[in-house]
Amino acid sequence: MLQLSAAQPHALHDVAATRALEAAAAASLPAHTLMRRAGAATARLALALAPHARQIWIACGGGNNGGDGLEAAARLQQAGKAVSVTWLGDPSTTPADARAAWQRALAAGVPFTPGPPADLGPHDLCIDALLGIGLRATSQRGAAHELRALLAALHASPATLLAVDLPSGLDADTGQYAPGFAPDAPSRAARHTLSLLTLKPGLFTGQGRDACGSVWLDDLGCGALAPAATAQLGTQQQADGRQAQRHASHKGSFGDVAVIGGEGLSARGMGMTGAAWLAASAALHGGAGRVMVALLDEGTTLAPPWPELMLRRVHALDWPQLTAVCGCGGGEAVRAVLPEVLARAARLVLDADGLNAVAGDSALAAALRARADAGLSTILTPHPLEAARLLHCTTAEVQADRLAAARALAERHACTVVLKGSGSVTATAGERTIVNFTGNARLATGGTGDVLAGLIGARLAAGLSPHAAASSAVQAHGAAADQWPAHQALTASALAAALQ
Numbered sequence: 001m002l003q004l005s006a007a008q009p010h011a012l013h014d015v016a017a018t019r020a021l022e023a024a025a026a027a028s029l030p031a032h033t034l035m036r037r038a039g040a041a042t043a044r045l046a047l048a049l050a051p052h053a054r055q056i057w058i059a060c061g062g063g064n065n066g067g068d069g070l071e072a073a074a075r076l077q078q079a080g081k082a083v084s085v086t087w088l089g090d091p092s093t094t095p096a097d098a099r100a101a102w103q104r105a106l107a108a109g110v111p112f113t114p115g116p117p118a119d120l121g122p123h124d125l126c127i128d129a130l131l132g133i134g135l136r137a138t139s140q141r142g143a144a145h146e147l148r149a150l151l152a153a154l155h156a157s158p159a160t161l162l163a164v165d166l167p168s169g170l171d172a173d174t175g176q177y178a179p180g181f182a183p184d185a186p187s188r189a190a191r192h193t194l195s196l197l198t199l200k201p202g203l204f205t206g207q208g209r210d211a212c213g214s215v216w217l218d219d220l221g222c223g224a225l226a227p228a229a230t231a232q233l234g235t236q237q238q239a240d241g242r243q244a245q246r247h248a249s250h251k252g253s254f255g256d257v258a259v260i261g262g263e264g265l266s267a268r269g270m271g272m273t274g275a276a277w278l279a280a281s282a283a284l285h286g287g288a289g290r291v292m293v294a295l296l297d298e299g300t301t302l303a304p305p306w307p308e309l310m311l312r313r314v315h316a317l318d319w320p321q322l323t324a325v326c327g328c329g330g331g332e333a334v335r336a337v338l339p340e341v342l343a344r345a346a347r348l349v350l351d352a353d354g355l356n357a358v359a360g361d362s363a364l365a366a367a368l369r370a371r372a373d374a375g376l377s378t379i380l381t382p383h384p385l386e387a388a389r390l391l392h393c394t395t396a397e398v399q400a401d402r403l404a405a406a407r408a409l410a411e412r413h414a415c416t417v418v419l420k421g422s423g424s425v426t427a428t429a430g431e432r433t434i435v436n437f438t439g440n441a442r443l444a445t446g447g448t449g450d451v452l453a454g455l456i457g458a459r460l461a462a463g464l465s466p467h468a469a470a471s472s473a474v475q476a477h478g479a480a481a482d483q484w485p486a487h488q489a490l491t492a493s494a495l496a497a498a499l500q
């Protein structure tokens with residue numbers, strides 16, 4: 001068993017791949033072995049997480065996820081713990097593995113109760129074994145009502161919560177709760193999730209991170225049988241320009257980045273040059289050799305805020321030599337320069353208003369699509385609303401399956417896509433989709449997306465492939481936020497300066 005960290009990448013398997021592994025493993029092992037291992041792992045982690053628990057309450061559903069809970073109950077009872085179980089199963093209809101686990105729990109003397117003990121406290125433990133990967137979108141009314149009442153009791157309890165396989169009601173593929181399963185309020189108690197056999201993508205994106213808390217993995221001794229990963233959590237640390245530095249380097253060795261954006265105040269009364277400066281600062285701190293800024297401000301800015309930056313006009317950019325980061329604070333003004341940017345930039349990171357312009361203009365969309373045919377590389381960095389505009393759907397539809405949305409955009413525009421938000425997803429056709437495991441809600445502050453775009457630009461300019469540049473920059477950007485001092489406000493400009 002291991003506790004997940006961002007230190008190394010991990011394979012992710014969706015429900016179909018996990019079911020295939022489960023079938024292969026079950027066929028090669030004596031009956032009930034997998035569930036016994038699952039129950040043993042759950043009991044082991046329960047004892048480690050709450051060694052001083054006075055009581056352990058286990059809520060078990062009628063399927064095999066409930067069977068894991070019953071198996072754990074038997075073991076915890078045998079270990080001398082005060083356990084109680086609420087089981088929604090029916091011995092005449094429950095699956096064979098779960099029925100065997102129920103019999104073992106009965107034989108061990110586990111008490112069965114209709115609900116949780118009244119006096120569960122913060123040092124106690126609740127185990128959520130109601131629903132695993134067998135979640136269906138709709139169900140029989142009666143069962144659902146009882147199950148939801150138990151789930152509400154788990155969510156409301158002050159005791160530490162350990163979810164078996166995944167938090168009940170969370171879709172393991174998408175990281176979204178099925179309707180009616182999301183907690184009413186953020187949990188006050190510590191949360192842990194013990195993922196069994198495989199890690200599923202939904203644990204790490206969308207609502208998954210909040211639902212799971214700390215994630216643990218036990219492959220039940222079946223790791224060698226695992227099929228090919230369907231996605232990947234995190235990526236290898238990539239050397240940025242500076243780390244790759246050789247003595248004979250010069251400033252041209254690490255690539256030029258040109259930030260194109262920052263609509264001026266005079267255009268529409270909304271000055272957005274700050275977004276361009278943030279992206280430029282991130283590119284500088286991210287290791288770019290030289291950083292130029294082409295502001296869309298009608299020439300009103302005469303000097304950059306830092307002397308390392310160089311001001312340029314769009315028409316004066318040396319396109320074949322540089323990596324363009326276009327759209328940050330671009331407002332309406334970015335539309336006018338996009339035809340040239342899309343046609344000429346050898347490497348391009350398209351962000352924010354650059355994406356909005358493409359979403360609303362089929363000629364620009366065609367020009368974007370033509371880049372791949374011309375051998376030009378492109379990375380799009382939409383947040384969910386921008387992705388929805390590009391896909392002509394709603395934000396809720398994007399969030400309903402973030403991996404699918406990122407893949408669809410990558411396919412449609414023949415480029416790399418970073419779908420931002422909790423558990424950012426990097427997708428490129430023909431590459432393994434990467435779900436990011438760093439970052440936190442402190443990044444939900446203005447300008448951090450501009451910082452990310454600039455950092456991706458620096459990595460692309462340093463020679464990484466679009467997929468590697470995007471996924472490694474997303475990881476480093478999140479890691480900088482994770483390392484942020486707790487007592488210090490996270491601002492986008494300080495984040496840019498802290499990039500490594």
Ligand SMILES: NC(=O)C1=CN([C@@H]2O[C@H](COP(=O)(O)OP(=O)(O)OC[C@H]3O[C@@H](n4cnc5c(N)ncnc54)[C@H](O)[C@@H]3O)[C@@H](O)[C@H]2O)[C@@H](O)CC1
Nearest residue numbers: 034035038062063064065131132133134135136139144165
């Ligand atoms: N069979 C095996 O070999 C193994 C199974 N494992 C466990 O088994 C789980 C999968 O078991 P199952 O396939 O039985 O599925 P689950 O136990 O996850 O879910 C099925 C049960 O939930 C109910 N249900 C489904 N959707 C519902 C909804 N929307 N509202 C209310 N009730 C709903 C069903 O009626 C059924 O009782 C895994 O997540 C894992 O915990 C592990 O023990 C590993 C080995």
Ligand SMILES: Nc1ncnc2c1ncn2[C@@H]1O[C@H](COP(=O)(O)OP(=O)(O)O)[C@@H](O)[C@H]1O
Nearest residue numbers: 383420421439440441443444446447448449450
């Ligand atoms: N809750 C969160 N957890 C992790 N990362 C987040 C969260 N909220 C925002 N982020 C990250 O912060 C950045 C915000 O980008 P964006 O929405 O474009 O903001 P802005 O336009 O203000 O720069 C993205 O990298 C996104 O992934």
Ligand SMILES: [K+]
Nearest residue numbers: 128131166168
């Ligand atoms: K569960």
